[in-house]
Amino acid sequence: MTPTHIVSIYDEELKYLTRRISEMGGTAEQMVGDSVRALVNTDMALAQKVISEDVILDTAERQINEKAIVTIAKRQPMAADLREIMGAIRIAADLERVGDLGKNTAKRVIAVQGSSIPRNLARGLEHLAELALMQLKEVLDVYASRNIEKAKEIRERDDEIDAIYTSLFRELLTYMMEDPRNITPCTHLLFCAKNIERIGDHATNIAETIFYMATGSQPEGERPKDDHTTSVGAIEE
């Protein structure tokens, strides 16, 4: 009976990683949503909450890494299982970064305080955040379901986020040109928009990692990413 016994402990360890990643995903989503709500409502208390929550993701990432390394050392997994563990490490790193981006947006709430954000700008930021969060949510669902076709789809769908980011970028520049008093707050909003746009990149990274976990290779073809907007300013990394 020993092999079964070992396998089931091993499964427990993999399940631990999967569960912790899902938890991290939930926390990251919450932080990003809250940070944008804090920003458009200048809600300092909510911003402070987001800032204080960052440590949850830092701790979770460290614990996932530790568990992953202990599991590798003890179980000496091969091929698919090893990829599963390495993938968990990568996804945890992406989710930790998503939390950092939420925290950075939250920190900027204090800097835009006192300058009211025009309604359509706020709506633009909210819309950008909705799309980025939807992408993050879908990719976390794919992590649970391991639907590889879906993972490829998400990877090919960053375009909408980029288009909205570009239009927000233009709009923010316009506000800055209209009145020099808008320059400082709009600069912070530019960075916030960039933070949100980068969440889409992390969702794409996670989709690639899930593809790799399932197949052992990277998705084919260049990652769809380009800047049709160099002249106006919304430039991808």
Add this chain to the structure above:
Amino acid sequence: MTPTHIVSIYDEELKYLTRRISEMGGTAEQMVGDSVRALVNTDMALAQKVISEDVILDTAERQINEKAIVTIAKRQPMAADLREIMGAIRIAADLERVGDLGKNTAKRVIAVQGSSIPRNLARGLEHLAELALMQLKEVLDVYASRNIEKAKEIRERDDEIDAIYTSLFRELLTYMMEDPRNITPCTHLLFCAKNIERIGDHATNIAETIFYMATGSQPEGERPKDDHTTSVGAIEE
């Protein structure tokens, strides 16, 4: 004689990882240096060179990951050796990001084209880049030497970069307020300054990874990072 033989092949594999990381470091440094030179001299050809070099780091990171995973699967390393391999994966990811930041700066050269960058702004950007590159170079030396005390020192020394970034941020806002025609190019320079500042963060990450590789734990104490500048706008992640 077999154990010695196995150990020496294993050493070769670890050496391969160390060598490829050093190469990645060299490429990343070069790309960042070139991107800032391209920016301050509006040198489109050099910018294009940086953009085209990004694939070198992407490929190197993928190869390092593959080698690392094959090594783990074949050699089933314990403790220190496993940390060595996991550390290589993490450092490769940081260096790949540094290359992305250089590429992003290079992409913005086209956007600031036509607007001459005031001499003292250019000097500020160059100075920021020098400091960030020095930090990156030192951390890569520490990776080669494994001088742990030095790794801790680098981690505690991001402050100078932050101070220069903050002063550049203020200066850029001033230019934008002086003349609305400065707004678009200065916005790009803001993102370039942020890119360079983030290289310092990646150097700090690498220093932490080296510490972890040597000791199996994270350096103690909160990572020195804070924003005394929320009101002016230079905000850390």
